[in-house]
Amino acid sequence: MTPLVSTDWLAAHLDAPDVRVADASWYLASADRDPRAEYRSAHIPRAVFFDIDDLSDDADPRPHMLAPAAKFASRMRRLGLGDGNLIVVYDSSGLYSSPRAWWMLRMMGHNDVKVLDGGLPKWRAEGRPVEDMAPPTYQRHFTPRQNHALIRDLAQVQSFRGQVVDARSPTRFRGEEQEPRPGVRPGHIPGSRNVHYAALVDADGTLKSPDELRAIFASADVDLKKPIVTTCGSGMTAAILMLALTVAGADEVSLYDGSWTDWGARQDVPVETG
Numbered sequence: 403m404t405p406l407v408s409t410d411w412l413a414a415h416l417d418a419p420d421v422r423v424a425d426a427s428w429y430l431a432s433a434d435r436d437p438r439a440e441y442r443s444a445h446i447p448r449a450v451f452f453d454i455d456d457l458s459d460d461a462d463p464r465p466h467m468l469a470p471a472a473k474f475a476s477r478m479r480r481l482g483l484g485d486g487n488l489i490v491v492y493d494s495s496g497l498y499s500s501p502r503a504w505w506m507l508r509m510m511g512h513n514d515v516k517v518l519d520g521g522l523p524k525w526r527a528e529g530r531p532v533e534d535m536a537p538p539t540y541q542r543h544f545t546p547r548q549n550h551a552l553i554r555d556l557a558q559v560q561s562f563r564g565q566v567v568d569a570r571s572p573t574r575f576r577g578e579e580q581e582p583r584p585g586v587r588p589g590h591i592p593g594s595r596n597v598h599y600a601a602l603v604d605a606d607g608t609l610k611s612p613d614e615l616r617a618i619f620a621s622a623d624v625d626l627k628k629p630i631v632t633t634c635g636s637g638m639t640a641a642i643l644m645l646a647l648t649v650a651g652a653d654e655v656s657l658y659d660g661s662w663t664d665w666g667a668r669q670d671v672p673v674e675t676g
Contacts, residue, residue: 405504405648406519406609409528412490416447422487424452425522426503427494428466428638432582440494444532446525450481450539452491452503464663465583465636468553471546474510484542485512492518492525496607501641505657511547517645520608527606554631554658556665559591564629564654566594567622567647569639570662577675582635586666589673591633597622599639602646615650626652633658633665 415421425445427437441451457477458466468474483489489507493500500517507515518525526532559566568590573579575596577588590596601618604610610618619626630652632643637659647655658664665671 405515405517405645407490407516408519409525409530412446412518412525413530418488420486420488422483422489423447423449424481424483424489424491424503425449425493426452426454426491426500427522428454428499428502429495437494442536443534444522444526445534446492446522447531447533448537449492449533450483450537452481452483453477454499454502454506457506464660466638467659468506468509471510471548474506475544475546478510478512478544479541480539482539482542483512484544487512487514487542489515490518491515492521494522496521496523497603497609497642497645499638501645502638505552505641505644509549509552511545511549520606523607551654552656554656556658556660556668556671559631559633559658559665560671562629562631564631565624566591566631566633566658567624567643568594568596568662569599569632569634569643570596571598571600572596574635577673581662581666583663583667586663587673589666589675590662591665592672592674594633594674595622595624597624597643599634599642602642609646609649612649612651615646619647619650626650629654629656631656631658633661635661636663637661 425441429435457469491500491503575590632640634640
C-alpha cells in the first residue's frame with residue numbers, strides 16, 4: 403500500500419471523521435523562514451501544526467533527535483492526533499519535511515499515516531481552499547508503540563552489514579565542501595552509496611513514479627531486496643529516501659537518526675571522501 407495520498411484524495415476525504423491533517427513544515431536556518439508563522443497565515447483546512455523541533459529530544463544536543471515516547475504521545479494528544487486516526491502530513495516545500503513526520507509517527511507505532519504528494523504548493527496551485535485560523539482540537543489518546551526496526555544509532559550502523567544510502571548532495575557526500583555544522587568532518591560513511599534526495603522529486607514537488615525511483619536506485623547500485631539504512635546531514639532528508647525506497651518496493655528500510663551530524667563529529671569512526 404502506498405504511503406502517499408494525492409491532493410484529489412485529500413480534497414474528497416477532508417471532512418471524513420477519521421481523517422486528520424497536519425502541517426509538518428520545517429526549514430533550515432539558512433532559509434530564513436518561519437514555518438509556524440506560515441502555518442498561521444495559510445494552511446489546509448482543519449490542519450494542525452506538527453512542530454518537528456518541539457517533537458525533538460531536549461536532552462540531546464544533536465539536531466531534532468526524536469523525542470522520548472512519553473513526550474511524543476503527550477504532544478500528539480494535545481493536537482488531537484491519536485489512535486484510530488488516518489493522519490495525512492504535508493509541508494510547504496512540496497516534499498521535504500513531511501516524510502520526517504511520516505517516519506516519526508510510524509516509529510511511534512502509528513502506521514495509519516500518509517504523506518500528501520506535492521504538499522501545500524500543489525494544493526494551492528490547484529486553487530484549493532486554505533485557512534488562517536487554527537482548528538479547534540479535542541484531545542485524543544495516542545498509544546506509543548515504538549518500532550525499533552525503523553531506527554538505527556551509530557553502533558548499529560557500525561555493525562550493519564546491509565547498504566547505507568546517503569541523501570546529501572554529491573559534493574557534500576564526496577567531502578568537497580565544508581559541513582554546515584561546526585566540528586563535523588566532511589565526507590561520508592565508508593561504503594555508503596549516494597542518492598541525492600532532490601533527484602527523487604519532480605518539479606511540482608511530487609515524488610517520482612515507482613519505475614523512475616527504481617531506476618534511480620539501480621543506477622546507484624542500491625539493491626531494494628537487501629536491508630537499507632538511510633542517512634543525511636541530520637536525519638531530515640534521510641526520511642525522503644525512506645519514503646522513496648518504500649514506494650519503490652524496498653523490503654527493509656531504517657533511518658540513522660543522528661546521521662552525519664553524529665558520525666562526522668566523532669573522531670573514533672572512519673570517514674571516507676571522494
